[in-house]
Amino acid sequence: MKLAKSFPLFSASVTLGQARARVAAVLAAAGKEPAALESRLLLEDATGLTSLDFVIRADETLGDPQAARLLISLERRLRDEPISRILGHNDFYGLDLIVTRDVLDPRADTEMLVDRALAFLRERRLSRPKILDLGTGSGAILCAVLHATPQAFGLGVDLSPAACEVAAKNLDRCGLASRSSIICGCWADAISGCFDLIVANPPYIARPETAALAPEVVRHDPALALFGGEDGLDCYRLLARDFGRLLAKGGAIFLEIGARQAASVVEILSSEGFRDAAVFKDHGGRDRVVTVRNI
Ligand SMILES: C[S@@+](CC[C@H](N)C(=O)[O-])C[C@H]1O[C@@H](n2cnc3c(N)ncnc32)[C@H](O)[C@@H]1O
Numbered sequence: 182m183k184l185a186k187s188f189p190l191f192s193a194s195v196t197l198g199q200a201r202a203r204v205a206a207v208l209a210a211a212g213k214e215p216a217a218l219e220s221r222l223l224l225e226d227a228t229g230l231t232s233l234d235f236v237i238r239a240d241e242t243l244g245d246p247q248a249a250r251l252l253i254s255l256e257r258r259l260r261d262e263p264i265s266r267i268l269g270h271n272d273f274y275g276l277d278l279i280v281t282r283d284v285l286d287p288r289a290d291t292e293m294l295v296d297r298a299l300a301f302l303r304e305r306r307l308s309r310p311k312i313l314d315l316g317t318g319s320g321a322i323l324c325a326v327l328h329a330t331p332q333a334f335g336l337g338v339d340l341s342p343a344a345c346e347v348a349a350k351n352l353d354r355c356g357l358a359s360r361s362s363i364i365c366g367c368w369a370d371a372i373s374g375c376f377d378l379i380v381a382n383p384p385y386i387a388r389p390e391t392a393a394l395a396p397e398v399v400r401h402d403p404a405l406a407l408f409g410g411e412d413g414l415d416c417y418r419l420l421a422r423d424f425g426r427l428l429a430k431g432g433a434i435f436l437e438i439g440a441r442q443a444a445s446v447v448e449i450l451s452s453e454g455f456r457d458a459a460v461f462k463d464h465g466g467r468d469r470v471v472t473v474r475n476i
Pocket residue numbers: 284285286287288291315316317318319320321322338339340341344366367368381382383384385405406407
């Protein structure tokens with residue numbers, strides 16, 4: 182194993198505590214931060230132990246099979262694979278969701294869209310709101326909104342059959358299968374009816390921005406989830422054409438956007454008759470969500 186030769190990390194009788202410290206040091210040296218957290222997650226995954234076990238059993242020896250598994254994971258991380266893809270799951274809005282190579286790794290920034298959508302649903306107090314998630318991917322947004330809204334029903338759509346499978350598994354994993362459905366198709370082409378809440382985090386990276394993407398993103402998130410054409414706005418243009426027929430009276434649309442796309446997306450929505458758009462910033466102060474209502 183390459184890494185084993187370069188770093189004598191796990192020579193005979195290394196303890197769990199030492200292994201954790203050494204993995205953290207290797208990660209930190211490679212600029213993988215937060216190294217201590219990533220080390221803990223990789224160790225827990227390799228050993229099947231919990232955080233508490235690591236406190237209580239820090240002096241126990243790391244077994245050979247566990248060390249081998251840990252080295253493989255560490256090598257993957259050093260080759261820029263995101264930690265969630267190595268572990269096969271990630272936290273989104275407090276839910277532990279399956280993440281595979283076929284879906285976008287759900288981002289913390291997208292939680293902001295969920296916050297806004299939930300605030301809208303609380304304000305509307307509908308007895309059984311209907312929710313549509315276009316480009317559902319892992320189902321992250323749909324899972325989070327349905328989980329926090331017990332009477333709601335949700336429909337998720339994705340073009341990728343593999344992503345649809347992951348979304349269905351995640352809805353099931355969150356106990357939401359009976360209140361949701363997943364359809365494989367192109368945006369709203371196969372959808373009829375009206376929805377009280379429409380959410381979408383479409384691919385919005387402009388082609389010229391590809392070179393600036395982090396290796397974690399460009400090598401590991403599916404291209405179908407990332408790129409929105411030359412100016413990044415292709416999907417908003419396609420989606421906006423259907424919003425008029427899909428949005429119920431009193432309903433709202435929440436769209437995640439790239440940091441410099443607010444004005445363009447507001448204009449696209451306006452050209453489809455949706456005036457009075459509002460733009461919300463994320464915790465980093467960047468424009469992140471555009472919303473319009475059908476008043
Ligand atoms: C940026 S990802 C968002 C995934 C998820 N909603 C999230 O926020 O983590 C965009 C998603 O749109 C899907 N997608 C791309 N083109 C599509 C199309 N024409 N119709 C439906 N879904 C599409 C991709 O497969 C991908 O899952």
